[in-house]
Amino acid sequence: MDQSKRRRGRREGEGRKSYRPSLGKERSKRLSLCLIGMLPVLVVHGGAGQIPKERVEMASAGVRAAARAGYAVLQGGRSSMDAVVEAVTNLENNPSFNAGYGSVLNVKGEVEMDAIVMDGRTLASGAVSAVRNIANPIQLARLVMEQTSHLCLTAGGAGQFARAMGMPEVPGDSLITEYARMRWKKNLAPNANPVESQMGKMGTVGAVAVDEDGNIACATSTGGMLNKMEGRVGDTACIGCGGYADNRAGAVSPTGHGEAIMKVTLARLILFHMAQGMSPEEASDLGLATMKERVEGLGGVVTVDPQGRWAARFTTTQMAWAAAQGGTLHFGVFSGEDVTQDIGDPN
Amino acid sequence: MKAVLVVHGGAWAIPDELADASVKGVKAAASEGYRVLGTGGSALDAVEKAVRAMEDNPVFDAGHGAVLNADGEVELDAIIMDGQTLGSGAVSCVQNIANPVSLARAVMEKTDHVMLTSRGANLFAERIGFKTAPTETLVTAYERREWEKAKEYGAGVKELFHSQLCHDTVGAVAVDSCGNVACATSTGGIRNKMVGRVGDSPVIGAGGYADNRSGAVSCTGHGESILKVTLARLIIFHIEQGKEVEDAVELSLRYMDERVHGGGGAIAVSPSGQWAATFTTERMAWAAAEQGTLWYGLNPQERFQDKPVQ
Numbered sequence: 155m156d157q158s159k160r161r162r163g164r165r166e167g168e169g170r171k172s173y174r175p176s177l178g179k180e181r182s183k184r185l186s187l188c189l190i191g192m193l194p195v196l197v198v199h200g201g202a203g204q205i206p207k208e209r210v211e212m213a214s215a216g217v218r219a220a221a222r223a224g225y226a227v228l229q230g231g232r233s234s235m236d237a238v239v240e241a242v243t244n245l246e247n248n249p250s251f252n253a254g255y256g257s258v259l260n261v262k263g264e265v266e267m268d269a270i271v272m273d274g275r276t277l278a279s280g281a282v283s284a285v286r287n288i289a290n291p292i293q294l295a296r297l298v299m300e301q302t303s304h305l306c307l308t309a310g311g312a313g314q315f316a317r318a319m320g321m322p323e324v325p326g327d328s329l330i331t332e333y334a335r336m337r338w339k340k341n342l343a344p345n346a347n348p349v350e351s352q353m354g355k356m357g358t359v360g361a362v363a364v365d366e367d368g369n370i371a372c373a374t375s376t377g378g379m380l381n382k383m384e385g386r387v388g389d390t391a392c393i394g395c396g397g398y399a400d401n402r403a404g405a406v407s408p409t410g411h412g413e414a415i416m417k418v419t420l421a422r423l424i425l426f427h428m429a430q431g432m433s434p435e436e437a438s439d440l441g442l443a444t445m446k447e448r449v450e451g452l453g454g455v456v457t458v459d460p461q462g463r464w465a466a467r468f469t470t471t472q473m474a475w476a477a478a479q480g481g482t483l484h485f486g487v488f489s490g491e492d493v494t495q496d497i498g499d500p501n
Numbered sequence: 502m503k504a505v506l507v508v509h510g511g512a513w514a515i516p517d518e519l520a521d522a523s524v525k526g527v528k529a530a531a532s533e534g535y536r537v538l539g540t541g542g543s544a545l546d547a548v549e550k551a552v553r554a555m556e557d558n559p560v561f562d563a564g565h566g567a568v569l570n571a572d573g574e575v576e577l578d579a580i581i582m583d584g585q586t587l588g589s590g591a592v593s594c595v596q597n598i599a600n601p602v603s604l605a606r607a608v609m610e611k612t613d614h615v616m617l618t619s620r621g622a623n624l625f626a627e628r629i630g631f632k633t634a635p636t637e638t639l640v641t642a643y644e645r646r647e648w649e650k651a652k653e654y655g656a657g658v659k660e661l662f663h664s665q666l667c668h669d670t671v672g673a674v675a676v677d678s679c680g681n682v683a684c685a686t687s688t689g690g691i692r693n694k695m696v697g698r699v700g701d702s703p704v705i706g707a708g709g710y711a712d713n714r715s716g717a718v719s720c721t722g723h724g725e726s727i728l729k730v731t732l733a734r735l736i737i738f739h740i741e742q743g744k745e746v747e748d749a750v751e752l753s754l755r756y757m758d759e760r761v762h763g764g765g766g767a768i769a770v771s772p773s774g775q776w777a778a779t780f781t782t783e784r785m786a787w788a789a790a791e792q793g794t795l796w797y798g799l800n801p802q803e804r805f806q807d808k809p810v811q
Contacts (some may be wrong), residue, residue, distance in 0.1 A: 176773050190597075262741060275759060276761075277729040277730065277761055278729070279728065279729060280691075283593070283618055283699065284618050284619060284621065303725065304694065304695055304698045304699075304700075304725060305699075305700075305724075305725050305728045305729070306698070306699040306704075306728070307695060307697045307698060307699065308594050308618045308619055308697045308699050309594065309595055309618055309619035309620060309621075309697055310619060310620070310696065310697060311594065311619075311695060311696035311697010311698065312697050314696055314697065315695065316698070362502055368672075382614065383612060383614060383620050383621060383625065384620065384621035384624060385615065385617045385618045385619055385620060385621010385624070385625070386614045386616070386617055386621065387593065387614075387615075387616040387618050388614075388615075388616075392616070392704050392705060392706075392707075393704065393706075393707065393728050393729070394704075394706040394707065394731035395705065398731070412615075413613065413615045414613060416589065416615045416616070416705050417587040417588070417589060417615070417705070418587065419705060419706035419710070419731065419734045420590060421736075422706060422731050426738050448587060449586075449587055450773065464513065496613070
């Protein structure tokens with residue numbers, strides 16, 4: 155694709171930017187970030203918790219595949235929004251993760267999903283909560299952002315909108331895996347502890363990215379908490395909690411104990427710290443520590459700043475994550491782990 | 502510790518024919534909430550009481566008097582938050598409940614969750630014995646008429662004049678004699694909104710936030726804009742940085758205007774009893790009770806004084 159075609163594609167529908175004298179300086183700063191391989195960048199997570207040994211490899215393989223898919227979008231010159239939606243769609247379609255196909259079940263044994271996208275350039279956002287019978291809630295969330303004047307649609311209304319958009323309706327059963335059903339049954343026991351169990355096994359998925367234009371985006375998707383009450387909405391559908399993106403500060407996509415993430419508005423909290431000058435790693439660690447201290451909640455985040463610095467941090471035992479930048483794939487599952495491989499490597 | 506309670510009845514271009522009733526309504530609600538504080542009640546009890554008073558008052562778009570969605574039905578949102586524990590409860594798109602703020606409190610106190618939506622929220626209400634209110638008892642004839650008008654003329658105009666949209670969400674913030682803060686916000690949303698539309702009111706950090714370490718906030722105005730800048734949390738962030746409560750609110754509203762061209766208002770209170778009621782829309786009905794005095798206003802710069810309503 156030649157340069158001019160690429161740019162036009164991205165500019166469609168954006169309108170003219172007003173003249174700003176500093177534009178030249180910002181643009182050259184961005185160009186140098188691209189030249190040294192800092193931009194574009196994409197980081198994904200597949201959930202923070204305690205992944206059982208037998209599921210670690212598929213979780214890691216899953217986030218690596220999603221990161222590659224999202225990064226390919228960025229390398230093709232497309233936007234960070236396209237990239238995060240691509241990565242999260244990939245994870246929703248992968249039954250190993252608690253999003254889309256593979257979602258955990260609510261107390262009635264049914265799938266209800268939450269998702270959010272946010273565009274750091276305009277602060278536009280779209281979210282759905284407690285939506286049923288669609289394969290890719292993240293795409294519906296994006297449609298809410300682009301096709302309505304609202305930011306969030308819930309439950310039946312979200313379903314109505316999906317139909318109006320021509321999104322195929324899928325039978326609820328088609329989203330349910332044997333593993334999810336097994337976890338649900340186990341947690342129906344009166345002395346079961348769903349929060350602990352949740353931390354145990356399956357996670358929300360998410361991605362953050364900065365594209366070559368310096369535009370930042372985030373996306374998060376989940377089936378929610380194991381055996382949750384019908385209609386329970388967690389952090390994922392709540393802007394500032396389950397995700398936030400701002401070209402001026404960065405983007406965050408969290409995972410973990412949803413109610414705790416909400417109480418400290420974790421995504422927004424981390425970006426406040428970054429606006430004060432902290433690095434993505436420092437800000438993420440401080441946000442997670444605050445959540446642990448104030449509301450005894452554990453979790454993880456993937457975070458990125460406008461310069462392309464990124465972090466994948468968590469206070470749980472594990473978090474499957476992968477980051478793509480400058481032709482290199484970084485990934486890990488256990489605390490302190492950071493394996494690198496060439497992005498072209500098929501594994 | 503100085504006990505303070507502040508309420509708002511919505512930031513928007515309140516028409517003259519609703520102005521008197523709105524001001525009367527916020528004064529009565531503030532007085533009721535303040536009475537709770539005066540007898541040693543908690544900030545949480547006080548904000549719930551004040552918001553209930555406004556939900557019961559058909560002049561405000563919350564509980565009774567709620568606006569109708571595109572299908573001609575009532576869908577209600579509410580949030581309550583306890584600054585001491587950061588505990589919170591919220592409901593979105595709940596139907597036929599006269600006092601959503603109390604249902605939100607039940608979510609906080611009787612479940613492990615922070616937010617319930619739609620049918621799930623209604624099932625929970627039923628399970629704990631909340632009475633349902635038939636739609637006709639919640640919707641005024643005025644609203645039915647306005648809704649039919651809006652349906653006839655389409656949604657085009659409303660996109661341009663955000664502040665003229667009926668935005669009379671209600672809310673309250675308080676600090677009690679122990680220094681605990683709390684907030685509560687309740688709404689019927691925007692007239693003719695899409696079915697299932699969730700605005701800022703039930704979203705923690707947007708429609709409200711409370712933290713004993715800095716203060717409590719309740720917001721009103723263009724919901725989508727409030728969400729984009731997580732207005733309540735932004736105000737709290739400025740207070741955390743050492744700003745005076747009033748400056749924190751003004752800065753945040755100005756930022757919302759500049760960044761996303763949204764209008765609105767907010768009330769805020771700090772643990773030490775500093776408070777503010779500020780707005781960028783044409784009007785906001787608000788009232789604040791402290792030290793036996795009731796302050797209130799409607800138009801910008803207004804600050805009238807009275808005794809709390811008995």
